[in-house]
Structures are given as structure tokens and as C-alpha cells.
Amino acid sequence: MDPIPYLPLSAQTISSLAVGQIQRPVSVNTMDSPVPSRSGFSERHTPQYNSSLKKHTPSQNNSSLATSEEKKPVSRIVEKLDSHSDSIVYPGKVQVTFITIALCLSILLVALDQTIVATAVPKITDHFQALDDVAWYGSAYLLTTASFQLPFGKIYTLFSVKWTFLAAISIFELGSLVCGVAQSSKALIVGRAIAGLGCAGIYSGGLIIVSYSVPLRQQPIYNGIISSTWGIASVAGPLMGGVFTEKISWRLCFIINLPIGIVTALGIMLFFHPPRVQRSTATGVFGYVKLFDIIGCFVLVSAVVLLFLALQWGGSKYTWKSGYTIGLLVAFGVLVVIFIGIQLWMQDNATVPPRILKNRSILAGVAFSFMLGGSFFTMVFYIPIWFQAIRGKTAVSSGIDNIPMLLGVVVASTLAGASVSAFGYYTPFMIASAVFSAVGAGLLTTLQVDTGHARWIGYQAMFGLGIGLGMQQPIAAAQTVLQLADIASGTALIVFAESLGGSLFLSVGQSIFTNKLIDGLVSQVPNLDPSIVLQTGAVGLKYAIDPEYLPDVLAAYNHAITKTFCVSVALSCFTIFGAIFTEWKSVKGNKPVVAAA
Known part of the structure; x- marks a missing residue:
């Protein structure tokens, strides 16, 4: 793809830019676009532009102009990348x-x-x-x-x-x-x-x-x-x-x-x-089709559909060992390989440009988000089930009892965001997230039928703190290490990983829960048909089961749910690898502007 031509800048134009008299870049034709650089100019031409700035250093008169300009009220924020770069107006x-x-x-x-x-x-x-x-x-x-x-x-x-x-x-x-x-x-x-x-x-x-x-x-x-x-x-x-x-x-x-x-x-x-x-x-429909990587998008969507069907039907409509389930998973794997090949072929026009995946922080952030999303959504789904089945709570009251985790997420997310802005580095918070979420999830696996309020409140808060500390950090990494033109693709990739992790491990958790519940019921309550418990649901469990069997049923239910929490424990532990492989970059430092490959 040829670089976008810009009009050459004169020394007068550069001086005007330096004092804020020009708020937007000069270009041939302009429009609202999603791919500006931090400076508002083409990323490919930034190095040449910086060099021209050095050649045309503003004179002392320009310095006085800047001084007078500083006295005027400023209604917008201007961020400078370095002493020789232009500005983007926020x-x-x-x-x-x-x-x-x-x-x-x-x-x-x-x-x-x-x-x-x-x-x-x-x-x-x-x-x-x-x-x-x-x-x-x-x-x-x-x-x-x-x-x-x-x-x-x-x-x-x-x-x-x-x-x-x-x-x-x-x-x-x-x-x-x-x-x-x-x-x-x-x-x-x-x-x-x-x-x-x-x-x-x-x-x-x-x-x-x-x-x-x-x-x-x-x-x-x-x-x-x-x-x-x-x-x-x-x-x-x-x-x-x-x-x-x-x-x-x-x-x-x-x-x-x-x-x-x-x-x-x-x-x-x-x-x-x-x-x-x-x-x-791009000109015309075909020009945009070429830039959009429509073939890659079609293959990606098809692959995700096959994966979801396999997860949806596996263990329910069909067994995990059935030809249907295995066929769907194999087809998913084949399409993933094809998608990767298309991305390598399309290069800059790919849905996920390979240059983004070559960045260590992006790969680490994707892995971190994938596992953190799986850990979080597993807990969000199954903790209310524990309250409803074991504690006999309604849907509303179980939501209220889930507030400690909510507060942990909110407080930690807010404090982590402010702290990263103050200190610059996001990697330490990813490491802390892995530790807190793993410990919190591990403590939640110890819940029993008679566990008191103090424990389930504290355990949820601990887990929520861990999630909140790390949830935003891969995005901060993408915004820091990528040029502005690539942030959209990098952000979408990280969000995709988080959503995919949540969806995938919810299905894994469902399989573990169902199998452990059936095994527990068969061993502890052999005279009770497990299908009765499965069809009853969590809310009506205490009303549908014979009081004679209820204690053993609750024990089996509790065991199945806490084993499902082990999914979150494992995933939270594995997030540490994404955290330690993330580069230590500061959001307060000068952001390097690198031309697209």
C-alpha cells in the first residue's frame, strides 16, 4: 500500500504549529478517519517531518510568540510526543x-x-x-x-x-x-x-x-x-x-x-x-473490499461459529466423543490455520496485521485477557448458583450477595487506573491481579454448605480485587506500545480474547459442574434419580427434593460448584505468564512513533 502523500510543510507552518496557531494538519483531502497518528499526520512520514523540524528550528521571535500564546486561555489539551514533534489536540x-x-x-x-x-x-x-x-x-x-x-x-x-x-x-x-x-x-x-x-x-x-x-x-x-x-x-x-x-x-x-x-x-x-x-x-467498493480482508473475516466468523456449536452441543445434544462434536472441533482447527495463513498473506490489509502479533506485549496481553475473562465469567455465572442452590436465595437476593465481588472489581479498577496514570507502569498491576485473583478463587473453592457470611464476603472481595487490578491493563499496554493507527485492531484483538475466554470456559465449567454433580448424586444419594435434580434448577432445589435426601443433595451440589471454581483458580494462576511477559513500558514516557511495516 503506497504511503499517503502530504503537502510539504514550510518553516512558517511548523513555527505556527509549535505555538498552537494551527490545530489540524494540512492535507490534500480530509475527513474523519480512524487512523491518525499521535501527531495527526501520516505515521509513515513522521520521521521525515521530525527531521524537517530540526532543520527549521523556530527563531527567538517564535519563542516570544509561544510565550504570549501561553497567556491565552486554552480550552483543549495538547500532548507533545517529544521536543521536536507536533501536537494532537484533545x-x-x-x-x-x-x-x-x-x-x-x-x-x-x-x-x-x-x-x-x-x-x-x-x-x-x-x-x-x-x-x-x-x-x-x-x-x-x-x-x-x-x-x-x-x-x-x-x-x-x-x-x-x-x-x-x-x-x-x-x-x-x-x-x-x-x-x-x-x-x-x-x-x-x-x-x-x-x-x-x-x-x-x-x-x-x-x-x-x-x-x-x-x-x-x-x-x-x-x-x-x-x-x-x-x-x-x-x-x-x-x-x-x-x-x-x-x-x-x-x-x-x-x-x-x-x-x-x-x-x-x-x-x-x-x-x-x-x-x-x-x-x-481506497477507491470504490472493490478497493474497500480488498482493504477489509473479507475472506479472512468470513473464515474467522465460520471458525467461531463451529467452535460455539461444538461447545453448545458437546456434553448435551451429543457426547464429547461423538463424531459431530469431534468433527466440529477439527473443522474449527482447520479454519484457524487457514485464517492465520490469510493474515500472513494479506499483511497490512489483514484483519489482524502480523506486525501487531509480533509485539510481545500484545501477545502477552491477549493471553492474559483470554484467561482473565474465563476466570471472571466463570465466577460471575456460578457464584449466584451457589447462593441460590446452597443458601436458598432468590435471584434478586443472590445478586445482592454478589455485591462484594462487584465492589472489589470497581474499587480495584478505579485505583489501578489512577495509579497507572500516576506511576506510569501497568505491568505490576497485572502481576498483582494474577496473585489476588488466584488466591481469591482458591479461597472460594473452600466454601461449604454452612460457610458463614464473613468468609464468602471476604473471598469474593479478594477475587474481585484481583480481577479489577488486571482487567484494563492489556488495553493500556496496547495503547502504549502500538501506533495510533493500530490501536483499533489491537484493542479488538484483546477484547476478542477476553470474550472468547469467557465463552469457552463457561462451557468447560458447565461440563465439569454437570459431571461432578451426577457423580456426587450417584455416590451419595443412589436412590435419587440425578435427572430430577438437574431438571429442578438451583432456585427450587430445596422445595423439590425430599427432606430425607436434601442434606446429601446439597453436599453434592456444593462439591460440584466448588470444583467448577477450580477452573477460575487455574486460569488466574496462568495469567501470571501473560503478566511477566508484558514489557515494562510507561504511559508517561514519550510514545515511539513507528511507521507501519
Whole structure:
């Protein structure tokens, strides 16, 4: 791909830029684009531009100009990469505040939608009389979310960040509307799939917008706020779903997204204005098709679909050893190999450019996020089940009892973001995350039927602290080590890894839970048909089981759940490898600007 030509800069232009008289780069044709460099100029021409700056050093008169300029009120933040580089102009504090609120609302949308439906499923299945479709209410959403995260990352590099993000919000809102007014189970599943497609572009898009809105050294704070919102919504979702379902209607779980989405879209439209840079060199539909790597995206989506089908059917519709399950997994592996080959062939135009994967911090961050996502979502799903089955709590009260983990995530995410901005380094927090989350998850495996409040509160808080400390750090690493043109792809890759880890290990956890529960029931309560317990569900367990068998059933249930927690223990321990292989780079240092390969 040929470098984008820019008009040569005169000494006068450079001097004007140095004192802030020119706020946007001079180019042939400009538009809102997702791929500016930190300076607003082509990454490929940065070295030549810096050299020209050295040749045309501003005179003493220019210094006096700068002094007088400093006395004027400044409504925007200007970050300089080094003493010889130009500047990128960021929004002022008021605009950033409204952008942050809008982004938090967008994250609230997608995080709530991943968990809020769980407590509404019983009512939905009763309404539609479609028990066989239960699994698809969650899987349809996760399937499209995971499948299109990397393609959305590519879209963000080709088109306007602002309008791509708004398009993702619109798609999500459409899916929520379809779900809210669905008159059949099939329509609800279609709506969930549409909402998942929109979700794929929202979370990564929000993090990309942060990189355009505040200087690098401040980005960890805002990433921490976003991560806190994600943590709050992930834990509060089941609680809200229970309240809506019990007090009003299950449809409100979806309709509530509409006003929130509208406010989010208005906030981004009014207050977020990305830099104007050189228009893409692509011309016509075929030009964009070539840049988009449509073949690679198709292979990727197909691979993710096959993986999800294998995880969905394995151990339920088909055994793990059946030809169907093995065939799906083998086909998934083949498509992954093909996808990698396509990426190597496409190079800079690939969905995941190989130059990004050559970066040690990105590979380490992907591994860290994959395992942390699996650990977190396993606990988010199974801790409420422990409260409902073992403690006899309702869906609402189990959500309340889950608050200690929520607070741990929120407090740690916020403090970690502020600390990274203050001290510069994010790697120590990844290491601390591995330690705290592993210890917290390990303590949660010791829960018993009669465990007191102090223990399950403290254990959850410990685990939440670990998750909160590390959740945002791979994103901070990507924003630090990658040039701005690659941040969209790098961010999407990390978010994809986190979502894939959550989806994959939820299925692994489900398999462990089911097998351990059946084994425990067979050994401890041989006179009770295990299918009765499996079909009863967690909430009605104490009411459906004969009191004579109940203590042994609860013991078997507790053993199965705590064994499932071992998945989180193992994954949290393995995150340490992602942490220690992450480079020690500071968000406060000068960010190197490297031309794309």
C-alpha cells in the first residue's frame, strides 16, 4: 500500500504549529478517519517531518510568540510526543466528561445484556413454551459478539471511529427492540443475534474513543472507569433481571436498552469529534473490499461459529466423543490455520496485521485477557448458583450477595487506573491481579454448605480485587506500545480474547459442574434419580427434593460448584505468564512513533 502523500510543510507552518496557531494538519483531502497518528499526520512520514523540524528550528521571535500564546486561555489539551514533534489536540474537560458518561452508558448496555437475561430465562421459556431454545438465548448473543469483534476492529481502522461506533449502537438498539417485542422464541433468538453483532463494536469502540479523547498518560484512568462500569453491570445484571422479571415484565430487560442507547448516541454525536486526517487511498467498493480482508473475516466468523456449536452441543445434544462434536472441533482447527495463513498473506490489509502479533506485549496481553475473562465469567455465572442452590436465595437476593465481588472489581479498577496514570507502569498491576485473583478463587473453592457470611464476603472481595487490578491493563499496554493507527485492531484483538475466554470456559465449567454433580448424586444419594435434580434448577432445589435426601443433595451440589471454581483458580494462576511477559513500558514516557511495516 503506497504511503499517503502530504503537502510539504514550510518553516512558517511548523513555527505556527509549535505555538498552537494551527490545530489540524494540512492535507490534500480530509475527513474523519480512524487512523491518525499521535501527531495527526501520516505515521509513515513522521520521521521525515521530525527531521524537517530540526532543520527549521523556530527563531527567538517564535519563542516570544509561544510565550504570549501561553497567556491565552486554552480550552483543549495538547500532548507533545517529544521536543521536536507536533501536537494532537484533545477535547476539553467538559467534552471529555460527557464523552466518558456516554461511553460508560454504552458499556453498561452491552455488559448488562450479557448477564441480565440469565434470571429472565425461566419466565421467557414459560411465556413461549420453548424450553429447548434456552441455550440459544445466551449463545446467539455471544456467538455474533465473538465472531464480529475482530472484523469491527478492522472497520474502525478504515472508517470514521465516530460513525462506526454509532452504527454499532444502532445495530444493538435494533436487536434490543426485536427482543423486546418478540412474539416467538425464534424472533427473540434473532434479536439476540442482532444485539450481539452491535455489541461486537461497542466495547472495543469505546476504548478506541478513549485513545482519541485524552492523552496517553491519562488513558488508564478512563479505562479504569470503563472497566468499573463493566464490572458493575456484569454483577448487577442478574439482580436487575430478577427485579424486572418479578416486578414488571421480562421484556423490560431488553426495552431498557433503548433510552440508554439514545442518550449514548447523542453524547457521542455532540461531543466526540475525532481528528481530521488524510482520506483512505481506497477507491470504490472493490478497493474497500480488498482493504477489509473479507475472506479472512468470513473464515474467522465460520471458525467461531463451529467452535460455539461444538461447545453448545458437546456434553448435551451429543457426547464429547461423538463424531459431530469431534468433527466440529477439527473443522474449527482447520479454519484457524487457514485464517492465520490469510493474515500472513494479506499483511497490512489483514484483519489482524502480523506486525501487531509480533509485539510481545500484545501477545502477552491477549493471553492474559483470554484467561482473565474465563476466570471472571466463570465466577460471575456460578457464584449466584451457589447462593441460590446452597443458601436458598432468590435471584434478586443472590445478586445482592454478589455485591462484594462487584465492589472489589470497581474499587480495584478505579485505583489501578489512577495509579497507572500516576506511576506510569501497568505491568505490576497485572502481576498483582494474577496473585489476588488466584488466591481469591482458591479461597472460594473452600466454601461449604454452612460457610458463614464473613468468609464468602471476604473471598469474593479478594477475587474481585484481583480481577479489577488486571482487567484494563492489556488495553493500556496496547495503547502504549502500538501506533495510533493500530490501536483499533489491537484493542479488538484483546477484547476478542477476553470474550472468547469467557465463552469457552463457561462451557468447560458447565461440563465439569454437570459431571461432578451426577457423580456426587450417584455416590451419595443412589436412590435419587440425578435427572430430577438437574431438571429442578438451583432456585427450587430445596422445595423439590425430599427432606430425607436434601442434606446429601446439597453436599453434592456444593462439591460440584466448588470444583467448577477450580477452573477460575487455574486460569488466574496462568495469567501470571501473560503478566511477566508484558514489557515494562510507561504511559508517561514519550510514545515511539513507528511507521507501519
